[in-house]
Amino acid sequence: MNDGPGVLWQPDEVPPETEPVLSRPPTVVSALPSVCPACGGEVGIDGYCTQCGTKVKSQRDHDEQAPASWVGGVCDIGVVHARNEDALAIAATDQPRRAVIVVCDGVTTSDCSDVASLAAVRATTAFLWQSEPQGMGTPESKAAAMRSTVTTAIATANEAVVGATGPESVTGAAATLALAVVTPESIVHANIGDSRVYWLPDEGEAVQWSTDHSMAQMEMDAGISRAEAEASPYAHTITKWLGRDATDLEPALGEHRIDAAGWLLVCSDGLWNYASDPADLAEVFTEAAEGKNGSPLAIATALVDWATDQGGHDNITAACARIEPPEGAVPASPAVVAGAAADDEPTPLDAEDVTMPMMPPAGVTSPLDPTDG
Amino acid sequence: MALFTSTVYQNEFLARGSTDVNAIVTITCAEAGVAGQTGAGDVGEIIMVDTSASMGRINMDAAKRAAMVAVDTIVDGTWFSIVAGSHQAYLAYPRVSHGAGMVQMNSEHRTKAKQAITLFRADGGTAMGSWLLLARKLFASIPSLVGKHAILLTDGENHNEAPEQLDASIRACIGQFQVDCRGIGVDWQVGEIRKIAQALLGTVDVIPGPAELPQVFHDLIARSMGRGVPDAQLRVWTPQDAQILFVRQVSPEVEDLSRRGTLAAPLTQAYPTGAWGDESRDYHIGIRLPAKAIGTEQLAARVQLAVNTDILTQGLIKARWSADPVLTARISPEVAHYTGQTELASAIQEGLAAKAMGDEPTSTVKLGRAVQLAAETGNTEATDRLRKVVDIVDAVTGTVRLKKNIDKADEMALDTASTRTTRIRG
Known part of the structure; x- marks a missing residue:
C-alpha cells in the first residue's frame, strides 16, 4: 500500500526451494482490511461490509502501490476470474528518482500461478533494486552490464x-514478466511473454517498447496487421514464459535515455486487451489522467476501473511512472533517443539494437499450450 | 445440538442498471433430537377437539379415538392438556380450574386423560377463537415451556364468533404457539382454517373420512415430538441502502413471511419459523439494491438461521453487475421453479374463490393457468388434484373446462394442498 514518498518497499522472503511445496497450496490470501473502503463501515468475517455490503477485496485481489510520489500501480483481480494471478511489485525513491517496476501474469492453466507470479515480482524487484549496472563507464560495457x-x-x-510448484505438479507454475528500471537518466525494460511496457510521451507518438512473445506478435512480424493478429484465437498463446518447462529465458529488452517528459506504463494484458x-x-x-493532478496511483486506478468497465475478463495490472528529463538534458528529436546514455555524450544506439532476437518459430508452444488469456 | 446448513441458489449477475436480486436459500436441519429432551427447555402439546353438535356420533367417536392416539404418542415428560371446543372452550384434562393448566405426561396422566376423552359429547356450537385463547392461557401457565404446539380439529364453520373476533384471537396467539389445523367433512371453511394455520406457523389439511383421523393425529404429534429445535428465526441482513421485496417460504409449503419481520439487529429483519426437526425448508428472497457500476460485487443479503441469539447457519446472497449478457440473462432454475410454484398456489386459490363466487370465466382462466403451471413445474400431485375439478383440454396452453359435478371434498383437497410445493432437487 502507499507508504508515502521516499519509503522503501520491503520484499518478502521467497521460500527456499528445499521447502516442501504442495502441488496446490491455498491461494495467497492476505488479511482483509477491517474498514470498508466504500462507506467506512466494519468489514464482516465473510469479507463483506456489515453496513453497505461492499465486497472488500483482500490485498492479493486488489493491491495498490505507490512507494514514491511519481510512480504507482494497481493490481486487480478483475471481474471474471476467481483468482488474481497477476502480480505487481514497485520499489522507488523520490531522491534520486529511481524505480523498479515488475509485473507478472500467471498462466491460468498452470498450478499455483497466483503464488508464482507474486513470488516472482517480489524476488525480481528485490534483486533489481540492489543492483545498479554501471559497467566500466563506456556505453558498450554499460549495455553489457545491463544485459x-x-x-x-x-x-x-x-x-x-x-x-x-512441487515436482509432483503436472502443470508447473508459469508466468509472463515485464520489468522497467528507471534511473534519473535512463529507462531499461525487459519482458518475457506478453506483459508490456509502453512509453507515452507528452508530445509525440506513443510507442510499445516491449515486444510480445506471442503468436500474435509472430503473425505481426510476418506482416499481418495488429488488429487481425490479435483477433486470432491463438493470439494469446505465448511463446516464452517463466516456469519449470520454460525453453527460452532470453528477454526482449531495451534501454532509453530520458530526454523528454511523459509516462512509462507497465501493464498486463488485462489492460492492453482493450x-x-x-x-x-x-x-x-489521457482520459484516465484527467483531473488526477498527475497522481500515478490515481491514474493507475482509473486505468484499472476502465478495463473493469470493458468487462474485466482478465486480471488487470497497470503501473505508471511520471518521467521528467533531468535538468540540463539535451532535448533530442525524436523526443526520446533510444540508447545507452554515456556520461557526457549521447550514444545513438538504437533500442532495436539491444532487443534480443525472438525465439525461432520452432517449438513455439509447449505441450501444455499455455495461454494467459 | 442440531446442525443447520444452508445453500444459496441464484444468478448473482445483474445487467447494467438492474436492481433486483432473487435467490432461493435452502436451510437444512439435522440431528434435531426429540422435543423437550435436548436441554433446550420443556415443550408442551395441546389437543383441541371440536365437540360441537355437528360432529355427530361417527365423527365424534373417530375424534375420541384420534385424541387417545395423540395422548399415546406424546412422549413422557412433555407438558400437555386436552381442550374440548364448542361455542365455549373447556379444559378436559387436567381437570383443574386454576393454576397450572398443563401436566407432564406419565402413565398415570395418560390413563386419566384417555378417561376424560371418553366423556366427550357432541353438543353446542363453534367458537374457535375461544379455543385458541384458552390454549394460549394454558401454555402461559407453564413458564418453563420453550416449545408450544397444538392440534386443532374442527368440522364446521365458526358460527358463534364474528370474523373480527376470530381475527383478534388469532392475533393474540401469534408468536405464542404453533398450531396444525385439520378439518373433517366438507362443512368447514378452508379460508377460515388456513388463516389460523398460516398465522400460527402450522399446516392445514382436509381429512377425507373419520377412519383416517387417528393416523393423522398420530403423525402430527410424532412430527411435533421430532422437532428438537423448539423455536428458530430466519434472519435477513440487507445493506443500508437496500429494500427487502419479499421473504417467502416456498418449500415444503408456500408461506409469505414478508410482513412478519421484526428488527432483530441493525439492518437485520427476523422472521418466525417455529420449531425444526430433521428437515429442509426453502426460502425465496427478493432484494432491491441501487444499481452499481459494471464490475461491482456486493452482498445483497446475509440469510441466517438463529436460535435465540445464536446464528447457526448463514448463506450469502450476492450481486455482481456485469456487461456480459450471457451471464446476466441466465435465470436460476431454482428461482424459476419456485416462482412458478408460488404462482400455482395463487392461481388455484383465486380460481376456487372465483368459482365459489359464481364467476366461472375467471375461475376457468385461473384454474387453466394452474394446470399449465403444474405441468411446467412438474407438480404431478397438483395436476392430479386439479383433474378432479377441471377437464384438461390442453395442459400446455392451460385450456380447461370446469367439471359439472365436483365432489366438494376434492375441491377442498385442492384448496388446502394448493400451497404444497414440489422440489426441483431430490
Missing part, C-alpha cells in the same frame, strides 16, 4: 516461479 543484470533478474524470477495499439492506449491514458 547481464536483466538476465540475472529473469533467472531470479524464473527460480521463484519454478519454486512455487487498447492494444499504443495510440489507442495513449488515448485511454
Whole structure:
C-alpha cells in the first residue's frame, strides 16, 4: 500500500526451494482490511461490509502501490476470474528518482500461478533494486552490464516461479514478466511473454517498447496487421514464459535515455486487451489522467476501473511512472533517443539494437499450450 | 445440538442498471433430537377437539379415538392438556380450574386423560377463537415451556364468533404457539382454517373420512415430538441502502413471511419459523439494491438461521453487475421453479374463490393457468388434484373446462394442498 514518498518497499522472503511445496497450496490470501473502503463501515468475517455490503477485496485481489510520489500501480483481480494471478511489485525513491517496476501474469492453466507470479515480482524487484549496472563507464560495457543484470533478474524470477510448484505438479507454475528500471537518466525494460511496457510521451507518438512473445506478435512480424493478429484465437498463446518447462529465458529488452517528459506504463494484458495499439492506449491514458493532478496511483486506478468497465475478463495490472528529463538534458528529436546514455555524450544506439532476437518459430508452444488469456 | 446448513441458489449477475436480486436459500436441519429432551427447555402439546353438535356420533367417536392416539404418542415428560371446543372452550384434562393448566405426561396422566376423552359429547356450537385463547392461557401457565404446539380439529364453520373476533384471537396467539389445523367433512371453511394455520406457523389439511383421523393425529404429534429445535428465526441482513421485496417460504409449503419481520439487529429483519426437526425448508428472497457500476460485487443479503441469539447457519446472497449478457440473462432454475410454484398456489386459490363466487370465466382462466403451471413445474400431485375439478383440454396452453359435478371434498383437497410445493432437487 502507499507508504508515502521516499519509503522503501520491503520484499518478502521467497521460500527456499528445499521447502516442501504442495502441488496446490491455498491461494495467497492476505488479511482483509477491517474498514470498508466504500462507506467506512466494519468489514464482516465473510469479507463483506456489515453496513453497505461492499465486497472488500483482500490485498492479493486488489493491491495498490505507490512507494514514491511519481510512480504507482494497481493490481486487480478483475471481474471474471476467481483468482488474481497477476502480480505487481514497485520499489522507488523520490531522491534520486529511481524505480523498479515488475509485473507478472500467471498462466491460468498452470498450478499455483497466483503464488508464482507474486513470488516472482517480489524476488525480481528485490534483486533489481540492489543492483545498479554501471559497467566500466563506456556505453558498450554499460549495455553489457545491463544485459547481464536483466538476465540475472529473469533467472531470479524464473527460480521463484519454478519454486512455487512441487515436482509432483503436472502443470508447473508459469508466468509472463515485464520489468522497467528507471534511473534519473535512463529507462531499461525487459519482458518475457506478453506483459508490456509502453512509453507515452507528452508530445509525440506513443510507442510499445516491449515486444510480445506471442503468436500474435509472430503473425505481426510476418506482416499481418495488429488488429487481425490479435483477433486470432491463438493470439494469446505465448511463446516464452517463466516456469519449470520454460525453453527460452532470453528477454526482449531495451534501454532509453530520458530526454523528454511523459509516462512509462507497465501493464498486463488485462489492460492492453482493450487498447492494444499504443495510440489507442495513449488515448485511454489521457482520459484516465484527467483531473488526477498527475497522481500515478490515481491514474493507475482509473486505468484499472476502465478495463473493469470493458468487462474485466482478465486480471488487470497497470503501473505508471511520471518521467521528467533531468535538468540540463539535451532535448533530442525524436523526443526520446533510444540508447545507452554515456556520461557526457549521447550514444545513438538504437533500442532495436539491444532487443534480443525472438525465439525461432520452432517449438513455439509447449505441450501444455499455455495461454494467459 | 442440531446442525443447520444452508445453500444459496441464484444468478448473482445483474445487467447494467438492474436492481433486483432473487435467490432461493435452502436451510437444512439435522440431528434435531426429540422435543423437550435436548436441554433446550420443556415443550408442551395441546389437543383441541371440536365437540360441537355437528360432529355427530361417527365423527365424534373417530375424534375420541384420534385424541387417545395423540395422548399415546406424546412422549413422557412433555407438558400437555386436552381442550374440548364448542361455542365455549373447556379444559378436559387436567381437570383443574386454576393454576397450572398443563401436566407432564406419565402413565398415570395418560390413563386419566384417555378417561376424560371418553366423556366427550357432541353438543353446542363453534367458537374457535375461544379455543385458541384458552390454549394460549394454558401454555402461559407453564413458564418453563420453550416449545408450544397444538392440534386443532374442527368440522364446521365458526358460527358463534364474528370474523373480527376470530381475527383478534388469532392475533393474540401469534408468536405464542404453533398450531396444525385439520378439518373433517366438507362443512368447514378452508379460508377460515388456513388463516389460523398460516398465522400460527402450522399446516392445514382436509381429512377425507373419520377412519383416517387417528393416523393423522398420530403423525402430527410424532412430527411435533421430532422437532428438537423448539423455536428458530430466519434472519435477513440487507445493506443500508437496500429494500427487502419479499421473504417467502416456498418449500415444503408456500408461506409469505414478508410482513412478519421484526428488527432483530441493525439492518437485520427476523422472521418466525417455529420449531425444526430433521428437515429442509426453502426460502425465496427478493432484494432491491441501487444499481452499481459494471464490475461491482456486493452482498445483497446475509440469510441466517438463529436460535435465540445464536446464528447457526448463514448463506450469502450476492450481486455482481456485469456487461456480459450471457451471464446476466441466465435465470436460476431454482428461482424459476419456485416462482412458478408460488404462482400455482395463487392461481388455484383465486380460481376456487372465483368459482365459489359464481364467476366461472375467471375461475376457468385461473384454474387453466394452474394446470399449465403444474405441468411446467412438474407438480404431478397438483395436476392430479386439479383433474378432479377441471377437464384438461390442453395442459400446455392451460385450456380447461370446469367439471359439472365436483365432489366438494376434492375441491377442498385442492384448496388446502394448493400451497404444497414440489422440489426441483431430490
